[in-house]
Amino acid sequence: MQIPQPRGPLTEALFSALRSVSDDFYSVLAVGSSDGEDAALALWVLYELHYLGFDDVPDALEWDPQLLRLRSVLERDLELRLRERFTAPQGLSVVDDLLDWVDEQDGASVAGHVHRYADREQVIELLRVRSIYHLKESDPVAWVVPRLGVAAKAALMELQFDEYGNGDPNRLHHHLYARGMEASGLEASYGAHIDEAPLEVLEQNNAMSLFGLHRRLRGAALGHLAAFEATSSLPSRRMAQGLERLGFPAEMVEYYTEHLEADAVHEQLAVRTICGGLLADEPELAEDVWFGAFTCLDLEDRFAQAMLERWGLGEERQEEVA
Amino acid sequence: MNTPPDGASTRFDHPDMVLCPGGPMLLRGKHTIMDADGVEHETTRPVTAVCRCDKSASFPWCDGTHKVLPDRLRPA
Ligand code: FES
Ligand SMILES: [Fe+2]
Ligand SMILES: [Fe+2]
Numbered sequence: 001m002q003i004p005q006p007r008g009p010l011t012e013a014l015f016s017a018l019r020s021v022s023d024d025f026y027s028v029l030a031v032g033s034s035d036g037e038d039a040a041l042a043l044w045v046l047y048e049l050h051y052l053g054f055d056d057v058p059d060a061l062e063w064d065p066q067l068l069r070l071r072s073v074l075e076r077d078l079e080l081r082l083r084e085r086f087t088a089p090q091g092l093s094v095v096d097d098l099l100d101w102v103d104e105q106d107g108a109s110v111a112g113h114v115h116r117y118a119d120r121e122q123v124i125e126l127l128r129v130r131s132i133y134h135l136k137e138s139d140p141v142a143w144v145v146p147r148l149g150v151a152a153k154a155a156l157m158e159l160q161f162d163e164y165g166n167g168d169p170n171r172l173h174h175h176l177y178a179r180g181m182e183a184s185g186l187e188a189s190y191g192a193h194i195d196e197a198p199l200e201v202l203e204q205n206n207a208m209s210l211f212g213l214h215r216r217l218r219g220a221a222l223g224h225l226a227a228f229e230a231t232s233s234l235p236s237r238r239m240a241q242g243l244e245r246l247g248f249p250a251e252m253v254e255y256y257t258e259h260l261e262a263d264a265v266h267e268q269l270a271v272r273t274i275c276g277g278l279l280a281d282e283p284e285l286a287e288d289v290w291f292g293a294f295t296c297l298d299l300e301d302r303f304a305q306a307m308l309e310r311w312g313l314g315e316e317r318q319e320e321v322a
Numbered sequence: 323m324n325t326p327p328d329g330a331s332t333r334f335d336h337p338d339m340v341l342c343p344g345g346p347m348l349l350r351g352k353h354t355i356m357d358a359d360g361v362e363h364e365t366t367r368p369v370t371a372v373c374r375c376d377k378s379a380s381f382p383w384c385d386g387t388h389k390v391l392p393d394r395l396r397p398a
Contacts, residue, residue: 099345099389103389150332150334151334154336158368158369161368162367162368162369166367166368232386233384233385233386234387234389237379260380260385261371261380261385262367264346264371264383264384264385264386265346265348265367265369265370267386268340268342268346268348268371269348269369272340272342
């Protein structure tokens with residue numbers, strides 16, 4: 001992947017510095033903080049240095065102290081904004097109540113729109129911007145594995161093994177998505193559509209990397225996973241039916257039919273054995289688990305609202321498809 | 323530092339079947355399930371969720387439909 005197009009003063013300075021041979025980033029640090037898409041994209045690019053990196057950036061910059069410093073400034077700001085939106089539910093147990101709690105939150109849903117109303121162009125736009133996550137599905141939470149006790153670690157790997165195809169590369173979930181995109185005539189390489197990704201997609205992605213890369217946020221990472229899995233089966237059914245309605249190829253539909261079954265299992269595992277295992281060892285992390293779960297739903301709601309607005313759907317229609 | 327309290331002698335629960343309150347039965351390992359019409363279905367993943375509410379559109383596998391049922395129709 002190549003470095004994306006800049007979206008403001010910070011990404012202008014950062015991207016040209018990343019591409020130059022020098023490893024002096026003081027000029028970038030001097031730009032100071034930025035906000036909105038500019039800050040989100042800068043953080044996204046800094047995180048990507050830990051995943052697959054960029055063809056036009058030296059690999060050694062992954063651990064450059066000045067870049068790590070910039071990353072931590074942007075991360076602090078993101079975490080603060082995410083925490084400001086969160087209030088911990090009172091008197092609920094993660095293992096017994098999280099699934100019902102998730103069902104009670106009714107955020108906006110793109111799947112409901114795709115199911116019955118969306119046209120082909122809208123779905124293509126959705127598949128492209130979703131690819132920022134789906135083409136690295138499960139990778140952010142893989143960082144958490146070495147930070148867990150025995151029970152939670154085994155439990156997370158039981159789920160991840162399924163996400164990664166149970167040893168069969170043809171069944172690996174992000175590869176299923178790539179195959180679906182390719183069959184639909186869309187560019188399927190990692191990060192290919194980053195220049196189109198709206199703020200909400202960048203923030204969803206950044207939140208997952210933030211939770212995954214910081215050991216202190218392992219509770220939030222697993223809470224996020226639980227909420228993500230718990231909001232997948234039913235929407236996946238609607239996505240699959242919408243894609244069939246619009247005549248998308250079987251490979252694209254299959255990504256969603258795989259998820260409607262897989263995630264009916266994964267949501268149970270994520271809550272019972274993964275979060276349950278974590279909290280048996282470290283009960284003090286319960287609030288962080290809720291924080292991660294809330295953040296997952298909150299960011300998805302903001303994403304869905306942004307897309308529905310972009311497609312010209314007013315609030316009434318948004319409720320109808322929720 | 324975070325030191326998870328797992329003693330080397332700890333034995334963990336890891337049942338082959340788990341009944342999830344209000345939801346499916348989790349089944350670990352490879353199994354063949356015969357449905358009411360005598361049709362056999364093979365499990366394909368390490369853990370499978372078998373529908374207990376009878377309303378799944380992917381029967382015999384759970385597809386999350388139990389979540390939209392009224393409480394009295396959800397499995398105990
Ligand atoms: S138990 Fe989940 S759909 Fe029946
Ligand atoms: Fe998946
Ligand atoms: Fe999953």
